[in-house]
Amino acid sequence: MDILVDNFDLFVAGFFRSLEIIAYTLVGCLVLGSLLAMMRVSPVPPLQRFASGYVGIVRNSPLTVMLFVTAFVLPELGFNAPFFWLGVLGLTLYTAGFVCEAVRSGINSVPPGQAEAARSVGLTFGQTLGEVVMPQALRSVVPPLGSVIIAMMKNSAVVGVFGVGGDLLSVGTRLTSAQGFAITWVLIGVWLGYLAITLPTGALLAAIERKVAIVR
């Protein structure tokens, strides 16, 4: 218990470092994932094929392998950046695949008649998607997207292992292995830190869901 109190500042620093990883990834994966989803439902075959190929690869690769690629293979190929950004990139590329599928499921939940009606009044593909389909799709997408986001927050612990450092989990490792503290209380501290990120997110998502849910 004293371990938590004495090293409180370390835990707080780790908490914010993890939040930092999560915040950048969240923006990146929502943007990239939505783009991919739109490519998948677009009428352009190369875009469809690219997006479905991407999702197929990402969803079937372990996160650790993805992170190994961004952290060690990309620099080998000449794409060099600090490990923090390589880690965020890896998690973003990974999560985007899942975001894409969540958004696509939302798009599919919009009755086809809506898109047909939009097209029949002369809206372009972009207008149909942007004005008619997406606003409805995003509302029904809150629960599956919420699961993806919470999974991403937990996955940020894996990113920390790839040289990012200073995140919640690495604070735990630092206290237990290097300084020899008993693992139980340190782990409880790390765990509470992640819960402090994920539980409010879950509550927020539930509130959004109540607010925007479509009654069909």
Place this chain on the structure above:
Amino acid sequence: MTARRPILGVAALSAAALVLAACGGGDGDAAAEDTAAAGGDTAATEDAAGGEETAAAGGAGDFAEGTTMAELAEAGTIRVGTKFDQPLFGLANLEGTPEGFDVEIAKIIAEGLGISEDNIEWTETPSAIREEVLETDQVDMVVATYTINDERRERITFAGPYYEAGQTLMVRAGEESEITGPDSLSDESIRVCSVEGSTPSENIREYLASDDQLTLFGTYGECVDSLRNNQVDVVTTDNVILLGFVSESPEEFAIAGETFTEEPYGVGIEKGDVEFCEFINETLAAAEEAGTYVEAWNSTAGAIEGSEEPVLPEPDPCS
């Protein structure tokens, strides 16, 4: 225990577990009382006997009843925790058997107990779980580049040290003129790599201008890759480990400056097992006298160019 499981019913199993656990506790207590009751005199004689046994490289000695040595000698096997990914000290070969200086030290101690190296049960103990495996009695001792320090002493007992390492820096070849020691690291643009949860990673922090300079990985191999890729400028850990990397690719890497810490490596054992600790210290002393200590070094870490033959450090008092 494992062998009995299929025979015992589920209910019987839990009952048995309780009984066994109780017995285990009882034994430990008895041993502790023995130690207290026996006093210095008896302990000294036993130690002497243990020492002679080692020198003679003989079988199971006449260890006093209830001591860890007697139990282990009786069982004829010993469970040793070591690293499987630490070149020169404990590195698992392709068959999964670890090799290195730590491994040789463990073999010397086992031999002192009359246990042949074939009867050593190796368990991988990365830095994070070294105290845990001792506290939960998963191994009898840990020999795993285990730096003796006071925080760890609160949870386990250290025998030894059996080797004194020192932390130093490794840079890309040609850059050792710019980075000459830990004091050159106060420049915020210099990025340093070490292993998460290691003593060197903690030591280096006081020389850095900001924690952001520090990159931490699970193994030193990843740090070395990053050094090669220009993503970090310095890899820091104990000299012998770095010498291993430099000797593998002398055109790429170089040691920068002198060692700047003292890292005494000890043998971790269960907290409070003073008799076992003293036994290990005497076994090591006997091994140095017999030359097996230096032999162990020369066949492992000593094979690296630039490493100096160690002298067995004075043992710390057992407690």
